[in-house]
Each structure stands twice: as C-alpha cells, then as structure tokens.
Amino acid sequence: MDILSLLDALRSDYLSRFEVAYQQQSGIYEQVTTEIAFEISKGPYKRLYVIDLLGKDGEALSAVEVATDEDSYLGGLSLQYKALSVEFDCVSWEAMRFSFRPVPERLTGFEAWFDKWIDLEAIRRIDGQVFSNVIHFAWLESGLLDVDFGSAPTDAVIELLDLFQTSGVKSVLVSSGKEWEDTRNCSSSGALPDR
Numbered sequence: 001m002d003i004l005s006l007l008d009a010l011r012s013d014y015l016s017r018f019e020v021a022y023q024q025q026s027g028i029y030e031q032v033t034t035e036i037a038f039e040i041s042k043g044p045y046k047r048l049y050v051i052d053l054l055g056k057d058g059e060a061l062s063a064v065e066v067a068t069d070e071d072s073y074l075g076g077l078s079l080q081y082k083a084l085s086v087e088f089d090c091v092s093w094e095a096m097r098f099s100f101r102p103v104p105e106r107l108t109g110f111e112a113w114f115d116k117w118i119d120l121e122a123i124r125r126i127d128g129q130v131f132s133n134v135i136h137f138a139w140l141e142s143g144l145l146d147v148d149f150g151s152a153p154t155d156a157v158i159e160l161l162d163l164f165q166t167s168g169v170k171s172v173l174v175s176s177g178k179e180w181e182d183t184r185n186c187s188s189s190g191a192l193p194d195r
Contacts, residue, residue: 003079003086003161007154014068014093015131015151021066022053022130029055029062035132035150037120043139048118050136050150067178068092075175081161089175094136094148097177098160103143104167113163114138117156139177146177 025032033054039047053064075089091097117135119125124133136150149156164172 001077001079003081004154004158006077006079006088007157010091010093011149011154014066014149017068018052018066018151019130021064025053025055025064029057031056034130035134035136037118037134044137045114045140046118048120048137050118050134050148052136052150067094081158082165084161084165084169085171086161087171087173089173090178091174091176092178094150095176095178096147096149096157097175098145098147098164099173099175100143100145100164100169101171102168104164104169106167107140107145107163108167109163110140113156113159117152117159 022032022034033056035050035052036054037048037050040049041047043049051063052066055062055064075091077088079086079088114135118138119132119134122132131151133152134150135152135156136148137146138148139146145160147160161172
C-alpha cells in the first residue's frame with residue numbers, strides 16, 4: 001500500500017460516515033448545516049474550530065460531531081514519502097497526530113497551509129454539496145501537530161508532509177489523538193523510528 005491509497009481509504013471511511021450522519025440528522029432537525037467554523041476562546045490553532053453538523057429546530061441549535069470507529073486503521077505501516085519516513089499507528093481521518101523527528105524550530109509555511117485548508121472564505125465550498133473540502137482544526141505545539149482533516153482532500157495531508165520536509169523533519173509518526181481500547185494491536189508509546 002502506498003501513502004495515497006492509505007489516505008484515500010481513511011478519508012473515504014470518514015466521508016461515508018459523515019454522509020450517513022448528515023442524512024440521519026436531516027430527519028431529526030428542521031435544518032442541518034455542514035462544516036460551520038467558530039472562533040473559540042482557547043485551544044486550537046488561531047482558535048478556529050469547524051463543527052461537522054449544526055442542527056437547528058426553531059431557535060435551538062445542536063452541534064453534531066462525526067467520528068469513525070476504532071477499526072478505521074489498525075496501524076503498523078511504515079511508508080516513505082519522498083525523503084520523509086512516515087510510520088502509521090492507530091489513526092483515523094478526523095484525528096491525526098503528527099510527531100516529528102527532529103523537532104523543527106518552526107514549521108515553515110504552516111500558517112499559510114492552515115489558512116488555505118480552513119478556508120474561511122469558502123473558496124472550495126460548492127453550493128448544494130454536503131462537503132466543504134476543509135480541515136476542521138489544528139493544534140500545534142512543539143514537536144506535535146493534531147489535525148482533524150474534516151472533508152479536506154488528501155492534498156491537504158500531502159502538502160503538510162511537504163511542509164514537514166521543508167522544515168527539516170526526517171521522520172514522522174502519525175497516530176491518533178483518540179484513546180483506543182487496549183485490545184488493539186497498536187503501539188501507544190508514540191516512539192518515532194530512529195532515522
């Protein structure tokens with residue numbers, strides 16, 4: 001399996017669950033809007049968070065988040081992307097955690113990448129379509145980046161991997177920000193491969 005095939009599989013799994021959730025919520029609420037960005041007081045990068053679905057009944061609003069099951073990907077796959085070694089542990093499209101080696105001083109170009117894929121100007125949104133092709137949040141701290149890729153295309157991940165390389169990263173562990181059950185055959189150490 002190559003990296004694009006893996007990313008396509010993870011994204012397809014998430015989007016199919018998203019579409020099912022949208023159909024279910026459309027039967028519950030008067031109106032359902034997808035992928036709405038909110039500014040929150042603290043937490044994610046630029047304090048921006050995109051909720052999956054917003055259900056509305058009269059004046060009442062309810063946020064609905066879509067999540068994949070634990071079986072989205074079992075981990076244990078090491079791949080190469082250009083000069084970057086990428087190891088996948090337990091992961092799903094909406095909860096990817098990137099750990100870097102070496103830890104770059106800064107991720108060159110990250111702000112521009114984020115602005116493009118959070119897409120507050122709705123450049124990629126097509127009227128009448130369920131998906132907006134945007135990420136839902138990013139959380140950046142030293143040596144670690146969490147991203148919910150939402151409905152963004154696989155290009156968002158590939159551009160991020162390119163950004164890591166430009167910043168001097170040699171290897172990346174891709175795991176999940178989710179807590180998986182201990183019964184899974186995935187490492188939980190978060191250790192990066194020595195390269």
